[in-house]
Structure formats: C-alpha cells, structure tokens
Amino acid sequence: MITEKNFITRLKKKKEDAMAYVIDEYLGLIKGIVVNKLGSQDDKGLIDECINDVLLNIWENASQFKGDQKDFRKWLSVVAKYTAVDYFRKRVRVENKEQLTESFSETRVLSNDMLYEIILKEDSEELLSLLDCLSKDDREIFIMKYFLDMQNIEIAEKLSMTKAAIDNRIYRGKQLLRKEVNFNLQEVVV
Numbered sequence: 479m480i481t482e483k484n485f486i487t488r489l490k491k492k493k494e495d496a497m498a499y500v501i502d503e504y505l506g507l508i509k510g511i512v513v514n515k516l517g518s519q520d521d522k523g524l525i526d527e528c529i530n531d532v533l534l535n536i537w538e539n540a541s542q543f544k545g546d547q548k549d550f551r552k553w554l555s556v557v558a559k560y561t562a563v564d565y566f567r568k569r570v571r572v573e574n575k576e577q578l579t580e581s582f583s584e585t586r587v588l589s590n591d592m593l594y595e596i597i598l599k600e601d602s603e604e605l606l607s608l609l610d611c612l613s614k615d616d617r618e619i620f621i622m623k624y625f626l627d628m629q630n631i632e633i634a635e636k637l638s639m640t641k642a643a644i645d646n647r648i649y650r651g652k653q654l655l656r657k658e659v660n661f662n663l664q665e666v667v668v
Contacts, residue, residue: 515562
C-alpha cells in the first residue's frame with residue numbers, strides 16, 4: 479500500500495501507484511505554479527500540456543531526487559517552475575519570431591545590439607546571466623540558433639565560418655550551459 483512514507487522509494491522504482499499518489503497529493507501545487515507562470519498566456523491547452531510535462535519530468539527524473547517528503551515538495555516545485563518557465567519562453571520566442579519576420583527582411587543581418595534587445599523583450603534575465611558564461615561569439619551563435627531559429631548553415635554563412643565550426647561551438651556551449659544550469663538547480667534544491 480502506498481503511503482507518504484514509501485511513495486518516494488516506490489516512485490524511484492517507477493511504480494505507477496507512486497505516480498498516482500504524487501498526482502493525488504501534489505497536482506494542486508503543480509497546477510498553481512504552472513498557472514502562476516503561464517496564466518497570462520490564457521491558453522488552457524498550453525497549461526494542461528505543461529502540467530503533463532511536469533509530471534513526465536518528475537517520473538523520468540525521480541531517481542535523481544534525494545531527501546524526504548518535505549524536500550520532495552521543494553524539488554517538485556522547482557521542476558514545475560522551470561518547466562513552466564521553459565514553456566513561457568518558447569511561447570514568447572515564437573511570438574517574437576513572428577514579429578521579427580514581419581519587421582526585418584531575410585537579407586538584413588541583425589547587429590549585436592538588436593539581438594540583445596530581442597532577448598531583453600523576452601524578460602529572460604536568468605537566461606542572459608546563463609549566456610554570460612559563453613564567449614561573445616558563442617552568445618551570438620546561440621541567439622541566432624535558439625532565438626531566431628536560424629539553421630547552422632545560415633549562421634555559418636552570416637558569420638563567415640564553416641558549418642562544422644558552428645556545430646562544435648553549439649555542442650561545447652550546450653555542455654557549458656548544462657553545467658551552469660545543474661549548478662543553479664543544486665543551489666535551489668539544497
């Protein structure tokens with residue numbers, strides 16, 4: 479029988495009854511966090527999809543959790559918050575890209591100042607601080623790739639580099655950002 483004392487152990491072992499317990503006990507908390515972050519989006523489908531992804535993230539990453547029920551609530555809250563923030567950023571990025579497509583011709587190359595203005599419009603100070611760990615050139619590549627949705631070959635042409643060089647910079651940058659994000663998450667959970 480699933481209880482508050484054994485649900486974490488059972489969840490780590492991928493027992494479905496433990497996930498059902500998490501849903502019963504914590505769905506209200508998850509929904510509150512997601513609605514708080516995405517409520518301004520006024521899209522019930524988006525909110526439901528985000529809640530499902532939060533639950534999936536909990537299921538897939540339960541083995542990484544360390545602590546008791548009180549710590550689990552904090553961990554779950556962090557997972558919900560970061561998942562909702564990701565959803566919000568993706569939505570804003572799509573909206574900004576649509577606006578950019580209307581505003582700029584395809585042949586016009588954006589200056590660094592314009593690229594930073596685009597990021598600031600997304601209200602993503604956390605992301606900016608993470609990108610600060612990258613070199614200026616790598617930041618520019620990441621902005622083109624993930625904010626302007628440019629293909630690696632397009633970025634290479636704009637920056638007069640090879641596609642392989644862009645691929646390598648993106649790979650190394652992702653590794654560096656993963657380390658930075660994991661470090662920040664550990665600070666929050668601890």
